[in-house]
Amino acid sequence: MEPLVSTAWLADQLDARDLRIADASYHVPLPGAAPRDAAAEFAAGHLPGAIFMDLDGFADRDSPLPSTLPGPAQFASRMSRLGLGDGTRIVLYDDAAHHTAARAWVMLRAFGFTDVAILDGGLAKWKAEERPLETGAGEAKPRHATPRTQGSGxxxxxxxxxxxxxxxxxxxxxxxxxxxxxxxxxxxxxxxxxxxxxxxxxxxxxxxxxxxxxxxxxxxxxxxxxxxxxxxxxxxxxxxxxxxxxxxxxxxxxxxxxxxxxxxxxxxxxxxxxxxxxxxxx
Known part of the structure; x- marks a missing residue:
């Protein structure tokens, strides 16, 4: 799988058994910025079969800094619950001003998950092409996730x-x-x-x-x-x-x-x- 995949490629891969799609939208809560609810936006319309990754939930709970990477136990637990486990190919996308799918890509690679790609153009391009969307919270089948490295890069x-x-x-x-x-x-x-x-x-x-x-x-x-x-x-x-x-x-x-x-x-x-x-x- 190439690191950057097109909407056409992903549309052809939607039924692949080993493919997982994750919405990695995250809206940085900077002072003065208009609030956006990434989870609510996901529920209102997301790619077929996608799950909401919730990058905020991956941030290190013990760090006083925003957005820092979690420890391996926290990472593995959340990945497993989302079904983003071993033996899967993961395509990330977002609908965020800061292109936060890249942050998820860095995090996954830091823990040794390398079969990971980003959807070029994200949700906006998928919508512009009038491709199908689903609504609701999304469903994930838990799958074991094994961190192979810690803090790589x-x-x-x-x-x-x-x-x-x-x-x-x-x-x-x-x-x-x-x-x-x-x-x-x-x-x-x-x-x-x-x-x-x-x-x-x-x-x-x-x-x-x-x-x-x-x-x-x-x-x-x-x-x-x-x-x-x-x-x-x-x-x-x-x-x-x-x-x-x-x-x-x-x-x-x-x-x-x-x-x-x-x-x-x-x-x-x-x-x-x-x-x-x-x-x-x-």
């Missing part, structure tokens, strides 16, 4: 300090230019403005066409190049809370490169008085 603050000191990877920030430069205050209280010194800014929105489909090939490579990022070198992706950094990681994967994600991202780094910070352009 995930970085913590200590690892980021090391990268900053030795330059062993390029740090790439997925936030908007205004938040990266510090021109715009961080939406979360108590978080300093700016970015990790030496990082490059590649806003995640630059990886998509206006209709929400992914750029690929030369067009995708150009987005990285225009931000001064060399995908052939090691990559450490960051953002506000690890969600849109995952978009950059998936983009790198489409270019045949692997990238790591700083899970705590700027919410952790910007709140720590001891971490170095920079403002202005890269």
């Amino acid at each position: 995930i970085l913590d603050k200590a690892a980021m300090r090391t990268i900053l000191a030795d330059g062993s990877a390029q740090i790439v920030d997925a936030r908007s230019a205004a938040r990266f430069t510090g021109e715009e205050a961080d939406p979360r209280p108590g978080i300093a403005p700016g970015h990790i010194p030496g990082s490059r800014n590649l806003p995640y929105t630059r990886l998509f066409h206006p209709d929400g489909t992914w750029k690929c090939g030369d067009e995708l490579a150009a987005a990285f190049a225009q931000a001064g990022v060399d995908p052939s070198r090691p990559l450490a992706m960051t953002c506000g809370s690890g969600i849109t950094a995952s978009v950059l990681a998936f983009g790198a994967h489409l270019l045949g490169r692997e990238a790591s994600v700083y899970d705590g991202s700027w919410t952790e780094w910007g709140a720590d008085p001891s971490t170095p910070k920079a403002v202005g352009a890269a």
